[in-house]
Amino acid sequence: MDYYLSSDIRHTVIGGLRGLGRLLYFTAVFVAGSVFALAVRAALPIRTYRTVRPRLTRKLGRILIYASNIRVRRRGSPPPEGSLVVSNHLSWADSFTFMGELGCRFMVNHLYGEIIGFGTVLKSVGVSFVDRMSVKAIGPARRAMESILRRGETLMFFPEGRTSRGAEVRPFRAALLQVAIDLGIPVASASVTYETPPGWPPASVVIGWEEWPPLITHIYRAFHAPRIVCTISYGGALSVEGGRSDLAASLRQSVSRLFKPMPQLPAAALRRLDVMKKVARRLVYGDETGNRRT
Secondary structure, three states: OOOOOOOOOHHHHHHHHHHHHHHHHHHHHHHHHHHHHHHHHHHOOHHHHHHHHHHHHHHHHHHHHHHOOEEEEEEOOOOOOOOEEEEOOOOOHHHHHHHHHHOOEEEEEHHHHOOOOHHHHHHHOOEEEEOOOOHHHHHHHHHHHHHHHHOOOOEEEOOOOOOOOOOOOOOOOOHHHHHHHHHOOOEEEEEEEEEOOOOOOOHHHHOOOOOOOOHHHHHHHHOOOOOEEEEEEEEEEEOOOOOHHHHHHHHHHHHHHHOOOOOOOOHHHHHHOOOOOOOOOHHHHOOOOOOOOO
């Protein structure tokens, strides 16, 4: 399939075969890891499970990233255990990457939880889901976050609210940051970016998940590439000063300093790249000049 607007045999035939083989391998690893994680969750008392969960989460995340042929590079020092951490958000792979790095709990978009099988496994390793478009969901999400942090567990979420193609760090939504203000705790920052090999389309279209095609379609597209390099950069923790809007702006600046923007395709090419062959939304793809509507 011509996902990358290319007739190069490396991107079409060879990439397609590689993608299919890796997808089958990833599926087998994911199913096996999921069964193991669910079995551990069912067998252990809740207190014991909470003790082993960070190690289980870290191991499962690293296995899935390895099965995805994503290689991780690190810059800076990870935050200490029990931290509240924020990062930019590019792809489904972000969660697996940070799981493998930090063994952390997550607050993620509720749409992940609606994916059959995927949501069940994420819940088993401590992922919670929040509908960022619902005002009513913010209160329960904050209470869940406070409970996690009071137990000394590391918690991460993506304040941008949705994935992007990595041209920049989008404005941070401030609602969930109220937890840091209420608890009086600093917030650690991190950034994630991806690279593809020379001669391949940029990672912004290979693994960036902005248009949200079906998960299996997007993973298959990402698996066309011979390898993907993920760079995680850790920054310091910011103390809470002022209101949550000020904190959100400061954290966005911190993440932006860590973040390396990913090369982009022109807006016209992105319209043609729609893997579902639907009319691309101008909200996502922009107008003819590449500018998004506001």
